[in-house]
Amino acid sequence: MPKDHGIGASSKRREDVRFLTGKGVYTDDLALHGEVHAVMVRSTVAHGSIKAVGTARAAGMPGVLAVFTGEDFAAVGGNPAGWLINSRDGTPMREPKRPVLAHGKVRHVGDAYAAVVAETYEQARDAAQAVSDDSEITELPAIVDMAAAVANPGNRVHDEIPDNLCFDWGWIEDNRAAVDAAIKAAPHVTTLELVNNRLVPNAMEPRASIGEYFPGTGDYKLTTTSQNPHLTRLLIAAFVMGIPENKLQVVAPDVGGGFGSKIYHYGEEAVVLAAAKKLARPVRWTAERSESFLSDAHGRDHVTKIELACEKDGTFIAFRTETLANVGAYLSNFSTATPTFLHGTLMAGPYKVPNVYVNVKTVFTNTAPVDAYRGAGRPEATFSLERVVDKMCRELGLDPFEVRRKNLITKDMFPYTTPVGLAYDTGDYQATLDKAIAMADVAGFEARRAASAAKGKLRGMGLSTWIEACGIAPSHLVGVLGSRVGLYDAATVRVNATGSISVMTGAHSHGQGHETVFAQIVADKLGIPESSVEIVHGDTAKIPFGMGSYGSRSLAVCGVAMAKAVDKIIAKGKKIAAHMLEAAEGDITFEDGKFAVAGTDKAKTFGEIAFSAYVPHNYPLETLEPGLEETSFYDPANFTYPAGAYLCEVEVDAETGKVDIAAFRCADDFGNIMNPMIVEGQVHGGVGQGIGQALLENTHYDENGQLLTGSFMDYAMPRADDVPFYNVDYSCQTPCTHNPLGVKGCGEAGAIGSPPAVVNAVIDALHRGGHSHVTHIDMPVSPSRVWSAING
């Protein structure tokens, strides 16, 4: 019988009641007295020299209150990169200033170079048109292609960076010689060149921000679409505007999806704050969908050459990769970590390969900034690895299941230190592989293939055995790796006088379901109803200093902080109970919501203890403070390492090139499961995005740097009929060894593990259908690409 409440129960998501009935409150839903509207003026060219920003006419237009240009922010700081990466030669990365509004040059289509504030939205738009008409921007040759950007040092995105290179990173540089030698001596080397296609995040809610300034106190308030209000406040305070943190409140109310794109601080947030101060009125800005396409941080965009060296029996000897990673026009906050420490460190996969070397050159181009997007670096690593493994199996005529089984790290080898710097604490990769095979009825595949063939379709099966590092994570480690912040998280558990509980979390929930699952954990540990627990998040004035939600970290970091705070509550409750029950503290037990003297029927309920803490008439005041509220900061000892095996079956129509997903099976190890329904939802969403990347989504800039896939007419998002019924299993559980909940995180897994499974399945279908000349098709594996591959 499954649990009906607490840890492990599929409690229904309480937040969905408001989300599904239109009662959520998002930034754009807030209406403030006296508010005015900001509209950004964005570059229509990819690269241009700003000769003049014509503000005079706009400033005199009806309702216009202020016009801002890059000049107005020239004296404030730039929006920084969060990670400092050193090149192979030890030199630090090139970090050009990212201004609030473009100054001197515009560097991508959509780069905002002015902002207009007016009484109404329409007036602001009209004035923005006037600024655009009256400005003089001389178009410069656009730098779009990464290889050309590096090879053509005369044409520069940033004048001070001659080769458009941010850094040339080697991981681990000391491995390089050994890896080169191993590959040279290997009996077989498979080489694959591939593109990891650029994606637009397309959260359902576009970015939006409201700035407020209170002249009476000098306080600022920013309401914004953020995954991490404290991080946003830190960036604005310490780097960009110099507003003291104590004078700036950042609120992220209901947020309609982030997928990484709302981690970062964006210039519009600084503009609305500056405008609010200047005008002493609330200033609001909401992105149009067109603006989101142009100005949200995009994801992926790697071009990689990977080599796999092995024995003739498929035993891995070495992996070596060379990657060009696009960071776009400016360094977004996590952009330097994504292609490096969230990518290179995962390049050993779940395999016992002795030699791995990763080289990443990160390139500036006249395109929107690129940063972490669901999976962030790990999907790129997984795709490269799982594709090259599959190609090797075909080249050597080996079974892809057996090759993986032969090379997977085995259960008895943990903790396992990889050649690329990570120590996997626990796992059982054979178990998830076996599970996936059983779920997929691999033995029955031939009959299904024959049935597809009878319909004129080519059927194929693709495997991906993936691993990721998440729950980011240990500050001591990320500090060594170049992070400029710590990556702990925090929670405060406040027991109210009447026994109900408010939990303030550093993590932010924008679809993940924290309000439900965090309450389950607290309720379970305290033996009280889930409905007595409220999760408060998203307001720097209410929550402790946590680093927010990304990198599948909310549960594994913030959730653990919360559990530890609950432990402190229980410990204090025992002291109070010992006093009330006139027993020794060591004799007090806590179970099912009752503090009891061991071996007796003397007990106090949790509610009685809470009341006593706030009405301390009979209370050990001389040794114990009243109140029952505890905060815990938790900084984990290691990343967590979810892993799994995904099996995809596709049917390909060779006449049209259309790929249909026939079945998708996921066998994941997420450690202990807090809410199975939410885990399944996370996997469904992640796999859906992975299928989107594999089959549909692509971001295309033309040679002039114009975004040609800038609307939902041209950018193909997955729809319900593009994705299959998912079979999701999470029964293979090796609990994380270094956090007390034993959890690993599941938010990004689907997007990491699924793309290579899809592409491997398509290649398999083509091979089984006699098109064995096709060794690779870049994503998205669209009908035209499949058809061209078949007929090419």
Add this chain to the structure above:
Amino acid sequence: MKLSDSREIGADPATVWAAILNPEVLKECIPGCESMTGSIETGYEAAVVQKVGPVKAHFTGIVQLTDIVEGRSLRISGEGKGGVAGFAKGGANVTLEPIPSGTRLSYDVEASVGGKIAQLGSRIIDGFARKMADDFFTRFQKAVEDPVEEEPAAAGTETAMDGEEKQRGWFKRLIGG
């Protein structure tokens, strides 16, 4: 985007050449042109309204005639700024050669767009540019060719004629009269 085409015009090359250099003709032939001022030497300032897919915009810009080889070839180029809607720019290399029936006018057009027009309209840009070039040279042809050949024969059909029909051959009449 690039396209090439040619058409045969029932007028001698000198007439066609004179028409190309005539700003009134240019103004009438540029689809959506609302005003045009200037000269060959300085270039013309033009205001054009066009709808590209979902984006309708007022463009202001410069039309220039360059690379002029008297009576033989020239380049017509234009760049229009539509503010937040983006921009369009392009040119046509035009060559005239005599043929028995009059003049063969050949053109190579290249065009590009930017900003919101590119973002929302890229799917239809090729078709749009082709239509713009087609419209331009069709209007041009009609302006130059003999009105007699094109004029509807029967009386009473005037109500069926649109403005474009009425303009047919007006240039020929102008210089001929």
